[in-house]
Amino acid sequence: MITVDYHTHHVRCGHAQGQVEEYIKQAIALGLSEIGISDHAPIYWQDGNDPMPNIAMAKDELSAYVEEVLRLKEQYAGRIAVRLGLEVDYIEGAEVECAAMLAPYPFDYLIGSVHYVHGRNVYDAQRWHGLSDPMPIYAEYYRLLAKSAQCGLFDIIAHSTAIIAYAPKPIPQAIEPLQDAALLAIRQADVCLEINTSGYRKLGNEPFPSARMIALARDLGIPLTFSSDAHRPNEVGYARDQVEALLSRLGVTELARFEARQRAVIALAPRVVYL
Ligand SMILES: [Zn+2]
Numbered sequence: 001m002i003t004v005d006y007h008t009h010h011v012r013c014g015h016a017q018g019q020v021e022e023y024i025k026q027a028i029a030l031g032l033s034e035i036g037i038s039d040h041a042p043i044y045w046q047d048g049n050d051p052m053p054n055i056a057m058a059k060d061e062l063s064a065y066v067e068e069v070l071r072l073k074e075q076y077a078g079r080i081a082v083r084l085g086l087e088v089d090y091i092e093g094a095e096v097e098c099a100a101m102l103a104p105y106p107f108d109y110l111i112g113s114v115h116y117v118h119g120r121n122v123y124d125a126q127r128w129h130g131l132s133d134p135m136p137i138y139a140e141y142y143r144l145l146a147k148s149a150q151c152g153l154f155d156i157i158a159h160s161t162a163i164i165a166y167a168p169k170p171i172p173q174a175i176e177p178l179q180d181a182a183l184l185a186i187r188q189a190d191v192c193l194e195i196n197t198s199g200y201r202k203l204g205n206e207p208f209p210s211a212r213m214i215a216l217a218r219d220l221g222i223p224l225t226f227s228s229d230a231h232r233p234n235e236v237g238y239a240r241d242q243v244e245a246l247l248s249r250l251g252v253t254e255l256a257r258f259e260a261r262q263r264a265v266i267a268l269a270p271r272v273v274y275l
């Protein structure tokens with residue numbers, strides 16, 4: 001049974017609902033042992049306090065965010081382990097600014113995300129209109145994914161196939177080598193890959209990354225963790241059953257957990273069966 005969820009948002013980013021505490025309470029109700037709070041980091045590579053108010057928290061919100069999560073961590077100690085995380089955009093060339101933003105805070109873990117390719121968000125449906133060949137963007141996406149693992153700033157690599165929920169579908173034979181190269185880079189960098197169940201919400205049948213990539217990650221020995229990417233409290237633990245079934249089919253018996261930037265493993269607890 002999966003008892004951790006390392007990827008949740010809340011009202012601060014401008015496009016999620018509910019307070020941090022509601023996500024913690026939902027995790028307790030589900031019987032989780034750990035809940036990671038990982039809202040979108042401020043847009044650190046652009047000027048201004050709040051350059052994208054519906055995408056990420058304002059720059060001057062980051063310290064209040066950290067204080068709130070640390071207070072709740074204390075308050076809920078003994079009932080659930082609350083982990084202080086952050087989902088951070090990987091922007092090539094802005095690694096120094098990124099490190100400077102993160103340095104003052106005692107994070108348990110950091111999630112690195114590729115949302116911007118050639119300076120534009122891959123979730124922006126407009127960019128794909130009338131595009132005859134999406135392959136150069138896919139190639140750049142997977143190159144950046146590898147670099148996000150290699151840059152040394154992050155513990156977990158986020159939703160590593162999320163681009164396919166927005167872009168024209170690629171030919172599998174063309175994209176698989178790109179994905180495999182990114183996984184090799186993730187392995188060499190010794191970072192963790194999340195199984196992000198927003199894939200089930202956006203595609204219906206698969207998490208991010210695909211089952212094929214999760215199987216290869218297992219073969220390579222890449223640590224895996226569970227992430228609902230909840231943007232509403234009731235999405236905490238989303239599609240845990242499907243991921244449990246997938247991991248059991250793949251023979252995966254443990255997930256990664258994080259505390260003070262140190263990775264450890266947590267066994268997938270046997271599911272209690274009531275006869
Ligand atoms: Zn979000």
Ligand SMILES: [Zn+2]
Binds near residue numbers: 007009087229
């Ligand atoms: Zn997220």
